[in-house]
Amino acid sequence: MTPPRARSRRAADAGLSPSAVSALAGELRLACMRISRRVRFESPHVVAPHQFSVLCRLEEAPRTPSELAEIEKVSGPSMTRTVAALVERGLVARTDDPADRRQVILSLTPAATTVLKDIRRKRDAWMSVRVGHLTPAEQDVLRQASAILTRVANE
Amino acid sequence: MTPPRARSRRAADAGLSPSAVSALAGELRLACMRISRRVRFESPHVVAPHQFSVLCRLEEAPRTPSELAEIEKVSGPSMTRTVAALVERGLVARTDDPADRRQVILSLTPAATTVLKDIRRKRDAWMSVRVGHLTPAEQDVLRQASAILTRVANE
DNA sequence: TATTGTTATACTCTATAACTATA
DNA sequence: TATAGTTATAGAGTATAACAATA
Structure with a gap:
């Protein structure tokens, strides 16, 4: 019961x-x-808390900015900014999704793993x-x- | 040995x-x-993390802005701002130090305790x-x- | 028309430097 | 002259609203 x-x-x-x-x-x-x-x-x-968190998510699997924003509970523009900083630091790589060209696939670089x-x-x-x-x-x-x-x- | x-x-x-x-x-x-x-x-x-932290410190004992800045590892101006917000919300009271009029003694209000x-x-x-x-x-x-x-x- | 992502703009918290008042 | 605190200004991070490109 x-x-x-x-x-x-x-x-x-x-x-x-x-x-x-x-x-x-x-x-x-x-x-x-x-x-x-x-x-x-x-x-x-070495990296800010929110950046570290994003790196950990990308370590689990490559994701799109939208997915990251959803998981991290932040807005799209905020995630755009965070990701841009990580890309500039050479820790995240951007790849166009061939299936849907609106999307971007984000993944860790070898430097990020280190x-x-x-x-x-x-x-x-x-x-x-x-x-x-x-x-x-x-x-x-x-x-x-x-x-x-x-x-x-x-x- | x-x-x-x-x-x-x-x-x-x-x-x-x-x-x-x-x-x-x-x-x-x-x-x-x-x-x-x-x-x-x-x-x-109800209050931001840094504000909560300051309230906890003042709960231990009344302190000056400088002491709080030192304990919380932030700059003086930052603490001025945080304290100002708490005073405005009626959670912190300011008292002039009669012994040294450059200093200000900060303490919790009854509302803060609640x-x-x-x-x-x-x-x-x-x-x-x-x-x-x-x-x-x-x-x-x-x-x-x-x-x-x-x-x-x-x- | 709906969705993905970015840009525009504004608000908050942070900092350093310059200033005021007191010692 | 040194110290406590504030004000001035700038740099991140956040948000919402408006826009571009693609589906």
Whole structure:
């Protein structure tokens, strides 16, 4: 009768109070925000955040400006601007779509792949140092938490 | 002989390979970023991010524009502008410093306290719903992880 | 006529440099 | 002369509206 509520019941069955859930949620949200903030501030900014985001999308697959604007929740003209800057920096390549000549296919250049790898390496480095200083038990907790948080974020 | 390295040794003793630490760090960093992003996008934007940040600083203690600019890593004029917007919205109060009349003391208004409470309540709500859907075991993992992550972020 | 993408224009947040008031 | 803060001006990023090219 209540298949959609199956997952909520699991927690409710243990009698975890709503206020305890709320407190945990608040702490966890803050912890994630602080980690993100630290990583962002400590890492060098080779490309701006919105540019980095676009590069990541193009890494998944070549896309049109419209698709990128839709995914990134920005206007068409904004994406035109962002893409133009990336093209000028030699990180994105434009190709005319032979099937529909109104469209443009955007893709990463080899230089962009190198840049992305470099950015991630540096970001991971900050976190690696700190995770490396934890006890094995703490690392194990984080390993499990990582999987749970990823699932929650992708819900 | 190696007291400063005591904490690093704890992990090293268990033989956790550098690449495993690196992989965990990368996953964790991404998970935290995604959670932050979702919370930010799903929550209504009553005040802009930089304004919210300033309100949080003033909640800790009244400060001068210079102090805020220093803490937030922005220029003086930028902070002047941000503060002016908050004053205009009735969220920040200006007081002349009687000891040094060049300075201005900024503090939160009662309205700001209400706004901050409201923002946090809504942000926690997004996270609460999701945490509430997890199993007690998963919630326990997150409770432990939350403490560890908070410590890491504040290091 | 509808769609893809760009250009035109304006608003916001950022910065550096120059200015005012106080110490 | 040095410091706290503001004003002046310019550079990014965002948006909406109007336009060009193609379907």
